[in-house]
Amino acid sequence: MRVSARSISAKAIMADGLALHDVSAGYGETVVLEGVSLGVAAGGTLAVLGRNGVGKTTLLATVLGHTTLHAGRIAFRGQPICRLRPFQRARLGIGYVPQEREIFPSLNVDENLSVAARAGTRWTRERVYELFPSLAVRRRNMGNQLSGGEQQMLAIGRALMGNPSLLLLDEPLEGLAPVIVDTLIAALHRLRQDEGLAIVLVEQHARLALEFAERAVVLDRGRVVYDGASRELLDDPNRLAALIGVG
Amino acid sequence: MHPIDTLLARHRFRAIELLPWLIAVAVYFVFGDYLPLGSQILIMILFALSLDLVLGYAGIVTLGHSAFFGVGAYAAGIYAAHVSGEPLSGLVLAACAAAVVGWLSGLVVLRTTGLTLLMLTLAVTALLAEAANKAGFITGGADGLQGMDIRPIFGLFRFDLFGRTAYLYCLAVLFLAWLFARRLVHSSFGRSLIGIRENTARMHAIGSPVRRRLLTIYTISAALAGVAGALLAQTTQFVGLTVLGFQRSGEIVIMLVFGGIGRLYGAFVGAGIYMIAQDQLAKLEPAFWYFWIGLLLVLLVMFARGGVLGLIDRILRR
Numbered sequence: 211m212r213v214s215a216r217s218i219s220a221k222a223i224m225a226d227g228l229a230l231h232d233v234s235a236g237y238g239e240t241v242v243l244e245g246v247s248l249g250v251a252a253g254g255t256l257a258v259l260g261r262n263g264v265g266k267t268t269l270l271a272t273v274l275g276h277t278t279l280h281a282g283r284i285a286f287r288g289q290p291i292c293r294l295r296p297f298q299r300a301r302l303g304i305g306y307v308p309q310e311r312e313i314f315p316s317l318n319v320d321e322n323l324s325v326a327a328r329a330g331t332r333w334t335r336e337r338v339y340e341l342f343p344s345l346a347v348r349r350r351n352m353g354n355q356l357s358g359g360e361q362q363m364l365a366i367g368r369a370l371m372g373n374p375s376l377l378l379l380d381e382p383l384e385g386l387a388p389v390i391v392d393t394l395i396a397a398l399h400r401l402r403q404d405e406g407l408a409i410v411l412v413e414q415h416a417r418l419a420l421e422f423a424e425r426a427v428v429l430d431r432g433r434v435v436y437d438g439a440s441r442e443l444l445d446d447p448n449r450l451a452a453l454i455g456v457g
Numbered sequence: 458m459h460p461i462d463t464l465l466a467r468h469r470f471r472a473i474e475l476l477p478w479l480i481a482v483a484v485y486f487v488f489g490d491y492l493p494l495g496s497q498i499l500i501m502i503l504f505a506l507s508l509d510l511v512l513g514y515a516g517i518v519t520l521g522h523s524a525f526f527g528v529g530a531y532a533a534g535i536y537a538a539h540v541s542g543e544p545l546s547g548l549v550l551a552a553c554a555a556a557v558v559g560w561l562s563g564l565v566v567l568r569t570t571g572l573t574l575l576m577l578t579l580a581v582t583a584l585l586a587e588a589a590n591k592a593g594f595i596t597g598g599a600d601g602l603q604g605m606d607i608r609p610i611f612g613l614f615r616f617d618l619f620g621r622t623a624y625l626y627c628l629a630v631l632f633l634a635w636l637f638a639r640r641l642v643h644s645s646f647g648r649s650l651i652g653i654r655e656n657t658a659r660m661h662a663i664g665s666p667v668r669r670r671l672l673t674i675y676t677i678s679a680a681l682a683g684v685a686g687a688l689l690a691q692t693t694q695f696v697g698l699t700v701l702g703f704q705r706s707g708e709i710v711i712m713l714v715f716g717g718i719g720r721l722y723g724a725f726v727g728a729g730i731y732m733i734a735q736d737q738l739a740k741l742e743p744a745f746w747y748f749w750i751g752l753l754l755v756l757l758v759m760f761a762r763g764g765v766l767g768l769i770d771r772i773l774r775r
Binding site (some may be wrong): 274276295296297300301305306308312314315318319321324325326327328368369371372 | 582645648649651652655656657658660661662663664665666
């Protein structure tokens with residue numbers, strides 16, 4: 211079941227988007243990820259799956275620069291980013307949508323988007339409102355007055371305002387009504403197809419994530435135990451259940 | 458959304474924003490005997506406004522803001538005593554001196570957070586106070602800096618014994634500073650400060666250069682505090698070591714808490730209440746007036762955590 215580090219490393223090196231090579235990282239002295247290698251090509255999609263506490267959020271935090279990197283290399287668009295500070299990584303094109311959305315409650319929708327805006331990029335508030343029309347009507351509402359679905363749309367919109375070429379989403383569908391989930395998935399498809407965004411989707415809803423992403427990585431206790439096509443897991447429920455405990 | 462927050466969220470000027478200025482103009486005509494106190498209040502409003510930018514908007518908890526007030530006061534005072542009594546150039550010099558000290562100290566202080574940051578802000582103030590004490594040959598040391606001769610503003614408006622010119626001078630400077638601060642907090646930069654205050658990690662993740670922005674607002678705030686200090690030096694023609702004291706730093710925080718932190722107008726309300734209460738209570742209870750200030754603070758913190766403006770918000774929402 212466990213894939214060899216060598217085969218993943220090769221894939222990671224080939225990736226022209228994001229590439230992690232033998233990464234060990236954690237919080238201070240505590241190591242959460244061990245020898246993780248994976249890659250996401252430009253415009254590609256990757257689902258990151260695994261049980262609770264296996265290191266999925268830590269993986270994203272490591273890409274963003276919020277953890278202690280103990281070993282390994284991380285490259286984005288062919289450039290090593292291990293020494294870059296979090297805001298520099300964001301400016302390089304890594305957008306992040308956190309699990310708790312973390313909308314600024316004292317700012318309204320317009321302002322939540324504006325704080326992330328960068329001059330001379332293709333993303334404007336109006337383009338975000340085109341993607342999520344329901345946000346446009348709430349543009350004067352404060353962040354803490356939005357529903358969970360609206361907050362998630364705003365969190366995605368805020369990440370887009372930074373003009374990313376890679377979007378990291380940490381369980382964006384958690385706790386949302388099915389109709390909102392459909393809206394968000396449709397928006398992510400649009401971002402991928404129309405904008406060519408690479409998307410890494412960390413998700414507990416394994417089937418949704420696998421249906422969305424071309425490739426999947428399964429983590430277990432901080433290590434990659436599966437790295438391959440999403441379709442393989444969808445077609446083999448027993449294997450999926452063995453890897454992440456659901457069918 | 459809170460009524461007052463709704464008001465403040467608007468970028469366009471609203472009629473009610475004229476209120477503090479109408480009061481200030483009315484004071485000039487109605488309370489002519491209190492203009493020296495009025496000038497002190499206007500100076501403290503400007504000082505509190507400068508603190509609100511870092512404490513209220515950017516979330517930098519500091520107890521050392523008197524450092525910049527004191528640097529501005531000494532810069533303007535020394536300039537007036539030894540170089541020129543021209544007041545406006547003195548203000549500019551004070552702003553620059555305080556900004557430089559703010560920027561330099563911010564480079565160190567803003568690398569830290571929480572209690573460490575608080576201690577460092579206190580340490581910077583202590584260092585400057587002791588430096589001013591030791592450099593008595595230029596600052597006057599414990600005796601204070603005297604011998605300033607402030608020339609008429611624009612060569613026309615002489616500082617008079619009744620404090621009329623001083624009052625209008627302070628009012629004009631405060632108005633310009635308020636216009637600047639208002640524009641700043643409603644700009645994208647100002648909104649990003651709120652983002653930093655509410656979630657620093659998130660601001661990092663959306664590509665905001667957090668430390669650079671904090672240093673920028675810290676420097677701007679220091680410059681405004683320096684202008685407030687310069688106004689005090691020019692209108693009283695005296696600078697004592699107390700301008701760099703911990704008490705002044707503490708008092709300005711109390712004023713802001715009274716009015717309401719992070720609301721722009723909290724500085725106006727808080728400084729006004731504090732200074733008038735201090736004046737009146739000191740007459741009634743010369744030895745114990747601070748007790749009543751303390752009691753008022755306890756009551757406000759217990760029952761109106763957003764200060765007086767927060768209390769008004771709550772009442773209007775009922």
